[in-house]
Amino acid sequence: MASKNMMNEQMHEQMVELSNIRKSFGKLEVVKGIDLNIAKGEFFSLLGPSGCGKTTLLRMIAGLEVPDDGVVVINQQSMNGVDANKRPTNMVFQSYAIFPHLNVGENVAYGLIKQRLPKAELRERVDAMLKMVDLDGYYDRPSYALSGGQRQRVALARALILEPKVLLLDEPLSALDKKLREQMQDELRRIQRTLGITFILVTHDQEEALIMSDRIAVMFDGNIAQLGTPQEIYDKPVSRRVASFIGVMNFLEGKCISKNKTSIVVDVESLGQISFPRDIIPEDTSLDQLCVGFRPEMFTILYNKKDKAENEFSSIVKNVDYYGDMSYYTLSLPNSDKDIMVSMRNTSGRYVYDLGETIRVGWRSSSLLVLN
């Protein structure tokens, strides 16, 4: 937490400023007037389902697409009319786009050639960059002989060697298997911290965005639905849509039955009347039709007989998803046929419940969220 605050203090300077960016392809408007500032040295993610406009937005920052309207400012300079090859950005493509007719070293050196460095210096810089991405000694390898992870590293080295102000990553990890993806996530984060370069990552993988980013913009239908730190987005999603896109969320219907200046009382489906502080409810929420959400880990399974909770109910296990460290139980709420998902950490020695068993679930009203 402390390190995050420190980082926030360094983030005064804006690196990328987007104002009112619009883009249509034919009749379809894919980016609908986005305003966004990304600070220097930030690891920023554009997160959203496919077709939400995140890749188009990234490509407009890179200069590979021209916005129909709006201004892209990078490092205090307007990029309008500046072509991709003149921008202080470099990109790691989803397909990696490794040149097949060049070997690893030639691929990494591709953008450097223009600088007409002495041969020895060029070689030295390429070797240093290969070392940084953990491809030491790969200079002469033909590029077709590389694995997916290695191609990814070459693409990264090729972009980073030009010392861009902003590195753009278009779903760089989506083609890798889970183990390699997790390893690359750590590595990207390490490289970003070492170099202090602004990274903008496009991803549809919410977990990846939560793990890697300083801030996330959740995008739907060409708009930013929510902008915030990973914790803000996970803990306080602004809408039902964001909440269901990030992690698992259970939703219940609710209705406001009374309110005063400091609190409101909501009648929540099968949980009964619950009082919430007034300010947790977004202002434009219609009070007749409220949506109440909670995450699987916010309800606790009362494992021991003597475990107590503020509220509790019993339910029969309808389904078990066993992940090793965690189990996710599908349960039904009392007096309702609605299913909810509750998780339990499988601390050593704990028993994993079977289908049909009855378990006690405890919850606190403060762990419920009220959403649009």
Place this chain on the structure above:
Amino acid sequence: MALRSSFGTKWKRSFAGWRLIGGPFLFGFLLLLAPLFLMIALSLWTQDYLDLDRTPTLNNYRDIFSHPVYVMLIKRSVSISLFVTMVTVLLAFPMAYYISFYGGKYKAIWLFLITIPFWTSYLLRIFLWKIILGYNGVVNSSLLSLNLIEEPLSFILYNANAVVIALAHAWAPFAILPIFVSLERIDRSMLEAAKDLGDSAIRSFFRVTLPLAMPGIISAALIVFIPTIGDYVTPKLVGGKDGLMIANMIQVQFSKANNAPLGAALAITSLMTVLLISLGFLFFNRRYLRKQTQ
């Protein structure tokens, strides 16, 4: 027992393989290999008025290399068809490039349009070139009527230029197609990557597009070069005296000169020439091909 049965299946499988390729193999043998061996044999024999002297000798080959006219014809054939190849590939590349990069949804229509010249027989198309390029032809009369020239141009028909023009036109589609295919295969994100890494459009063309299209260009060159070197009709009809090529001489040896063995030796010699030059093309292409095999 197990060993025997596995041997049995192995044999059965290879028998099935032979049965499958048997027909085409026989076809290839009878129509390609056998005539080739016959030609080689013929080239080692001697014509003795109406009879064939079947004593093997290299005299025919000695004749070819001691008479300047044969060497000159082979050289001319090679240079004409190399020139045709160059012109065809240079003209075909921009067309293939346009169709691949700017064809959009009309790609199929463009490719279809390119085949239209084939709707007419090749012979007719050459006669049309005579009409277009002739002394009173389309080109000359239009240039005359525009007062751009004072008397008809004579260097465009009945010489090597006419052969080059006619052949380059006839073979263009065969060059466009392989180049088009190789351009289509280029992942467009490669070009975006080149741009993103600082290349202007021209630089990325020479650093990415051209090297990646090279296999297509080389095969286009081979497809044009190999048949044109032995072309017989075109030089005969529009080549005049100075545009004759080796195939015309081979034909003369087999017919009027009544020296089939010498004709065969000439055929084998030009075959070897084509082989050598094609190997050169392939060798040049190998590094590109090797790097692109993924």
